[in-house]
Amino acid sequence: MSTEEGIKKVSIIISKGSLEGIYPGLIMANGARMKGIEANLFFTFFGMDAITKKKMHNIKVATVGNPAMGIPTLIGALPGMSAFATSMMKKQMEELDIPPIPEFIEMISDAGGKIYACLASVEMFKLKKEDFCEQLDGILTVGDFYDLSAGGEIIFT
Amino acid sequence: MEKVIAGYKVDVTEEGYLTDRKQWNKEIAQALAKELGINELTEGHWQVIEFLQKDFEATEKIPTIRRVNKVGNIPTKDLYALFPDGPLMKATKIAGLSKPVSCV
Structure with missing residues (x-):
């Protein structure tokens, strides 16, 4: 549905762990998929709470x-x-x-959006892959993230 | 504006959404689907179309993708597979409904 000059891909960084810090990025990622735009979500610092099993239900x-x-x-x-x-x-x-956030993450993943965690934050918070929800597509370095975002828009929230 | 779809003269918006649901029929749906790159409307497609129409009838609102999943029992993955690149926008158009205006 996007036009020739329309946005084809967005990579959205979610860096905050509050409800109001997390939702805008999720809504934008989901809205992108609803329009047929490729969407990557990159969770960093406390934003990772949105995709960690222990925290995601209690934002x-x-x-x-x-x-x-x-x-x-x-x-x-x-x-x-x-x-x-x-x-x-x-x-x-x-x-x-x-x-709610856990269901929203599942919905975005089902819609074809990709869910990534930031390696530096994962190491800093001493997390393991098992600590994340099953929708996690991978743990990326900043460099990987830029590779993945090439040719698209990057949005920091 | 007026447009001829599958041999029927119908009223549509600038974006091609039917403005009068009474003008809709299955042949028009097939033709609209083709325009949107869906060659054949399968049973799965019809399930979505029928739910959208039924739900709109009952609520007078276009259901969200979440509602299509929860109330219509159509998994989100399937919805995106059936109507790629803008599932709700395509499905509502084919169903003869208006363009969805919700952010979610």
Whole structure:
């Protein structure tokens, strides 16, 4: 459906581990596949939480250091605030049929999107391949990532 | 604008989506599929088309790919295999529905 001059390939880097840090990249990757655009997702630093089995079910909204939330930092720091904001946001997303993160990763993978983890981050966090969800297509060096992204757009989130 | 598809005169948008579902029929679907690079509509294709039409009838909304999976029981992998390069956009067009406007 993309035109001659249209975008053919996107490589999206997800570097943050908060709910609002992860979703935009997932939505863009999925949206790319929906338009027939090739999509690679590259998870680095805390962004890897979105694809690690132990963390991916428990991603939260940042209520501290997030002025757009409109919650004063001291209140945002209260126990349960982040969980509360997260559940509110999840409810909103469910209404729009935006899936929870683990299901979204599965959906993107089923749609033909590729899921990669960053080697440097994997080594730094002392993770193994088994720690990741089954959709992981590989652990890449930065160089591999550039090779893979050649000829496409790179988006950092 | 008007367009002749499979010998029928129909009203379509600039992007070729039918504007009046009552003008749709299976021959038009076949012709639209061909235009989109799908040579033959198989049973799997029809399953998707029928679900989209039925669901639109019930909800007055184009279902998302997630809904096609969860409610229509059509695996996402199959949907992409049946309608490559833009599954929902192609399937809704063939089904005589409007272009999907959702981000997911």
